[in-house]
Amino acid sequence: MSENQAPGSGSGDGGHPASGATPETAETEYQQEVTELEAQSATAARLFDVRRIIGGLFVIYGVIVTIAGFTASDADLEKAEDININLWTGLAMLALGLFFLIWQQLRPAVPPVPATEEQLPRE
Amino acid sequence: MTYLADGLRLPTNGLDYTILGIYFAVVLGVGFAARRSVKTSLDFFLSGRSLPAWVTGLAFVSANLGATEILGMAANGVQYGAYTVHWYWIGAIPAMVFLGLVMMPFYYGSKVRSVPEFLLHRFGPSSHLLSSIIFAVSSVLIAGVNLYAMAIVIEALLGWPQWVAIVVAGLFVLAYITIGGLSSAIYNEVLQFFVILAALIPLTIVGLKRVGGWGGMTDKITSQHGDNFMSAWGGTGIGEANPLGANWLTIVLGLGFVMSFGYWTTNFAEVQRALSAKNLSAAKRTPLIAAFPKIFIPMVVVVPGLIALVMEPTIGKAGSGLDYNDAIPVLMRDLLPNGVLGIAVTGLLAAFMAGMAANVSSFNTVFTNDIWAAYIKKGQEDRHYLLTGRVVTAVGVLIGMGTAFIASSFSNIMNYLQTLFSFFNVPLFVVFIIGMFWKRTTAAAGFWGLLSGTVAAMLNYFWLYKQNVVSIPSDQGANFVSSIVAFVVGAVVMVVVSMVTRPKPAAELAGLVYGTKSPGMEEAPEAGDEAWYRKPALLGWGALILAAVCYIPFSL
Numbered sequence: 001m002s003e004n005q006a007p008g009s010g011s012g013d014g015g016h017p018a019s020g021a022t023p024e025t026a027e028t029e030y031q032q033e034v035t036e037l038e039a040q041s042a043t044a045a046r047l048f049d050v051r052r053i054i055g056g057l058f059v060i061y062g063v064i065v066t067i068a069g070f071t072a073s074d075a076d077l078e079k080a081e082d083i084n085i086n087l088w089t090g091l092a093m094l095a096l097g098l099f100f101l102i103w104q105q106l107r108p109a110v111p112p113v114p115a116t117e118e119q120l121p122r123e
Numbered sequence: 124m125t126y127l128a129d130g131l132r133l134p135t136n137g138l139d140y141t142i143l144g145i146y147f148a149v150v151l152g153v154g155f156a157a158r159r160s161v162k163t164s165l166d167f168f169l170s171g172r173s174l175p176a177w178v179t180g181l182a183f184v185s186a187n188l189g190a191t192e193i194l195g196m197a198a199n200g201v202q203y204g205a206y207t208v209h210w211y212w213i214g215a216i217p218a219m220v221f222l223g224l225v226m227m228p229f230y231y232g233s234k235v236r237s238v239p240e241f242l243l244h245r246f247g248p249s250s251h252l253l254s255s256i257i258f259a260v261s262s263v264l265i266a267g268v269n270l271y272a273m274a275i276v277i278e279a280l281l282g283w284p285q286w287v288a289i290v291v292a293g294l295f296v297l298a299y300i301t302i303g304g305l306s307s308a309i310y311n312e313v314l315q316f317f318v319i320l321a322a323l324i325p326l327t328i329v330g331l332k333r334v335g336g337w338g339g340m341t342d343k344i345t346s347q348h349g350d351n352f353m354s355a356w357g358g359t360g361i362g363e364a365n366p367l368g369a370n371w372l373t374i375v376l377g378l379g380f381v382m383s384f385g386y387w388t389t390n391f392a393e394v395q396r397a398l399s400a401k402n403l404s405a406a407k408r409t410p411l412i413a414a415f416p417k418i419f420i421p422m423v424v425v426v427p428g429l430i431a432l433v434m435e436p437t438i439g440k441a442g443s444g445l446d447y448n449d450a451i452p453v454l455m456r457d458l459l460p461n462g463v464l465g466i467a468v469t470g471l472l473a474a475f476m477a478g479m480a481a482n483v484s485s486f487n488t489v490f491t492n493d494i495w496a497a498y499i500k501k502g503q504e505d506r507h508y509l510l511t512g513r514v515v516t517a518v519g520v521l522i523g524m525g526t527a528f529i530a531s532s533f534s535n536i537m538n539y540l541q542t543l544f545s546f547f548n549v550p551l552f553v554v555f556i557i558g559m560f561w562k563r564t565t566a567a568a569g570f571w572g573l574l575s576g577t578v579a580a581m582l583n584y585f586w587l588y589k590q591n592v593v594s595i596p597s598d599q600g601a602n603f604v605s606s607i608v609a610f611v612v613g614a615v616v617m618v619v620v621s622m623v624t625r626p627k628p629a630a631e632l633a634g635l636v637y638g639t640k641s642p643g644m645e646e647a648p649e650a651g652d653e654a655w656y657r658k659p660a661l662l663g664w665g666a667l668i669l670a671a672v673c674y675i676p677f678s679l
Contacts, residue, residue: 027234027641027643030235030244031233031234031642031643034165034234034236035234037163037165037171038165038172038173040162041162041163041165041166041172041173042160042162042166043160043171043306044171044173044401046162047157047170047173048156048157048160050178050314053149053310053314054314057145057149057314058321060145061142061145061321061466064138064142065142065462065466068138068460068461068462068463072460075460076460076461077460079458079460080459081329081458083329085328086463089321089324089325089462089463089466092321093321096321109175
């Protein structure tokens with residue numbers, strides 16, 4: 001896909017990087033290469049939203065650790081200076097997990113509009 | 124080392140292992156799920172330059188929150204006391220703000236894919252190749268240090284021999300980066316950031332209660348170690364003795380300016396996170412967003428070190444059976460019940476893996492783009508470089524495993540790392556800062572500045588300090604001095620060489636030197652980026668002021 005040489009660049013910048021290019025407007029050869037790769041890259045369109053993973057993991061952890069807090073033994077409490085640390089940590093993790101899930105629901109990631117559709121090779 | 128393990132064995136049970144098991148499954152799952160987004164080499168090495176600022180920002184802070192940070196800074200807390208906050212408030216924040224506000228337009232706007240690639244365009248192939256090779260070598264060395272630190276913890280936790288832990292953990296990192304590329308590394312770093320906080324916050328709270336709160340801890344420490352141990356600046360006058368072995372001048376210049384700027388602004392493992400942001404505004408905000416958590420991390424890393432010192436006063440002394448690096452594992456053993464203990468173990472292992480992953484994912488990028496594609500196999504199809512990246516990832520991890528055994532001969536991992544940084548990063552920073560701000564400096568100056576600075580730091584450390592030619596009280600103090608020496612030698616050599624060689628034509632420097640522009644810098648801001656809380660200047664200055672305010676309680 002990268003064998004098509006700088007499609008539609010028309011900036012008159014051939015050969016050596018930056019040689020003779022007007023610095024204010026033209027991209028150098030390596031910059032064009034990155035621009036092209038950016039147009040073909042699939043991350044923006046296909047990468048999942050990390051908030052779902054953080055939210056899911058922390059809800060699961062929150063539930064597990066909160067349950068451990070409810071069933072804490074006297075030895076557990078004594079070890080942690082009479083703080084039911086499992087309960088508090090569990091609830092805090094649950095809250096954080098829910099925060100990320102709700103945030104994702106309220107503000108879903110918008111997949112970017114492909115800039116130049118005819119140039120995107122279909123697979 | 125092996126006899127320490129039995130004393131540190133954590134009372135883990137099935138619940139803790141369940142929590143750990145879930146994490147490992149999720150990490151691999153992220154790798155596989157990210158796989159479908161990797162289509163080009165840009166996806167693999169820079170996440171297609173498309174991630175939002177909060178993700179890259181948290182990854183930026185997480186990439187540094189590896190084994191070195193957590194165990195090493197807690198160890199420094201035990202050894203040096205409150206002086207350790209210098210590594211955060213003066214030794215990180217100003218440099219992060221400078222990176223975001225001043226340097227990022229050149230990095231991101233010029234569309235380079237790595238820090239060494241910037242040198243290629245600014246100076247030329249000789250300094251580019253030299254810095255690429257130095258970076259590649261130091262990354263695998265540091266990856267090995269992370270792996271070694273992880274092996275200590277797994278040994279303490281599960282009783283596995285260190286070499287088993289090194290092999291298993293290394294293969295795990297290898298898998299998820301080879302499959303998912305940088306996106307996989309960054310997402311796992313964001314995840315790790317929250318898990319490590321969920322581990323360290325409860326540890327600190329319970330620990331503080333054990334030692335009688337903040338006041339109780341301060342009283343006990345100052346009665347044993349003197350008032351200066353809980354002060355950031357006390358005893359740092361020139362000529363005064365203090366545990367750090369440094370004075371205010373070497374702290375401000377060596378740590379705060381040279382070493383910190385060298386690390387934060389030119390270390391590609393960090394800068395790479397910002398280069399994967401979706402636009403210039405997000406790239407600028409990456410280190411600025413990271414600065415805020417960074418300011419508060421000492422509360423949950425250095426403070427546990429101080430707590431450990433109260434609970435185990437002999438820690439780090441001969442015969443105690445405990446090393447400085449054991450501070451946090453000791454607290455986990457003594458304070459956390461099963462459940463939170465599982466979170467803590469998971470958080471530590473996650474931090475170790477993420478730290479190593481940051482090094483591996485920057486190593487594969489530099490090797491593939493700056494060594495392989497630039498000098499060995501030019502002009503191949505993109506698919507070739509994507510494949511190379513994956514193969515190089517595997518090779519890098521394997522070399523890192525070997526390096527893990529080198530690291531085991533140093534008791535304080537942080538000292539080892541700082542030593543490496545002062546050899547590699549500081550001269551690089553000199554070359555960058557002069558190259559970005561002085562049009563006249565030449566290609567030859569870049570190369571000789573880099574080489575002479577690195578050699579000067581090594582001579583200062585291994586010859587003047589280690590051979591006792593000059594007397595510096597501690598390794599840390601010697602590191603600060605080595606950095607300053609590297610900076611001065613590199614800068615002088617650059618200026619002198621620039622004077623006698625020919626500069627690059629101005630047209631070739633567009634967007635690479637202060638005062639010039641490139642098309643990437645004029646990119647239109649995205650909708651919503653004008654909101655006040657997204658203003659880079661406000662975030663940057665806010666972080667600086669907050670860091671200064673944090674010094675007040677430790678300076679009175």
